[in-house]
Amino acid sequence: MLYICALFVAGLAFGSFLNVCISRIPRDLSIVSPRSFCPHCEAPIPWRDNIPLLSWLLLKGHCRQCGAAISRRYPAAELLTAVLFVACYASFGPTWLALKAGLFCFLAVGLIFMDAETGLLPHEFTYTGILLALAFASLASFDASGTAFVLRAFGLRDLSPGPELWLLDAVVAAAFGAGFFYLAWALYYLARKREGIGLGDIALIGMAGAFLGLKLTVLVLFLSPILATLFAFGWPFRYSAPRQDARVFEASDSVASSSFLSRAVPFGVFLGSSSLVVMFFGEKIWSWYLRLFG
Numbered sequence: 001m002l003y004i005c006a007l008f009v010a011g012l013a014f015g016s017f018l019n020v021c022i023s024r025i026p027r028d029l030s031i032v033s034p035r036s037f038c039p040h041c042e043a044p045i046p047w048r049d050n051i052p053l054l055s056w057l058l059l060k061g062h063c064r065q066c067g068a069a070i071s072r073r074y075p076a077a078e079l080l081t082a083v084l085f086v087a088c089y090a091s092f093g094p095t096w097l098a099l100k101a102g103l104f105c106f107l108a109v110g111l112i113f114m115d116a117e118t119g120l121l122p123h124e125f126t127y128t129g130i131l132l133a134l135a136f137a138s139l140a141s142f143d144a145s146g147t148a149f150v151l152r153a154f155g156l157r158d159l160s161p162g163p164e165l166w167l168l169d170a171v172v173a174a175a176f177g178a179g180f181f182y183l184a185w186a187l188y189y190l191a192r193k194r195e196g197i198g199l200g201d202i203a204l205i206g207m208a209g210a211f212l213g214l215k216l217t218v219l220v221l222f223l224s225p226i227l228a229t230l231f232a233f234g235w236p237f238r239y240s241a242p243r244q245d246a247r248v249f250e251a252s253d254s255v256a257s258s259s260f261l262s263r264a265v266p267f268g269v270f271l272g273s274s275s276l277v278v279m280f281f282g283e284k285i286w287s288w289y290l291r292l293f294g
């Protein structure tokens with residue numbers, strides 16, 4: 001129980017740092033200096049008003065100096081990170097796998113909020129994520145049986161679960177996910193002469209692949225368009241992402257169009273969310289699917 005509380009508090013702190021990243025990285029600002037300030041009146045925020053979750057609640061979501069509303073994204077990102085950290089421990093125990101899962105949660109939550117707010121998936125997160133995933137790959141794996149299956153099917157090698165298979169699985173999954181999206185991007189571009197998914201999405205599925213492995217990545221590729229479509233048709237209000245800032249990162253963001261396929265709905269949000277769902281429930285989804293159709 002003490003462990004859970006400590007993890008929750010750590011999650012809040014990491015979520016707080018994530019908020020700084022979400023606010024600053026897409027705008028190309030430093031995440032170390034200056035210290036936290038109110039984006040409205042630019043007054044520096046003293047430490048007692050900068051405590052994750054609590055300060056927002058005590059201040060009732062308003063700046064102490066100027067009274068401007070503080071985005072609900074701040075407490076939301078903090079709470080979400082804390083809950084996910086606890087969920088990682090509850091699902092995977094005190095293992096390398098839990099650490100890897102927590103790291104993926106941190107990166108995915110950051111990218112989800114950045115894409116929702118600005119339509120950008122910064123390389124600072126996606127490329128770093130790919131490198132970290134590969135560094136962690138040989139320590140633990142969620143399920144590397146996808147790559148083992150492919151190796152056997154092609155009569156290449158019979159690898160038993162272990163660091164060698166896990167690392168290979170991470171590389172294969174990253175390449176497969178990114179390759180799949182790149183192909184989709186190219187086909188859409190050929191057909192419509194504009195970009196359907198952004199290059200940031202390709203980097204994000206590469207990162208998810210490197211973390212989750214081939215078997216779970218296949219699920220993400222199925223689940224994310226379903227989530228995005230449900231959202232596009234089920235959402236009662238017309239979604240318009242606030243994307244006034246820093247839109248130079250990717251060509252796709254300069255395409256102004258209200259159609260769903262040209263990213264009126266930021267696809268990275270659904271890619272990130274379905275990766276998180278799959279990380280926690282992927283095995284259950286697979287066995288459910290195999291019982292239905294297997």
Ligand SMILES: [Zn+2]
Nearest residue numbers: 038041063066
């Ligand atoms: Zn203020």
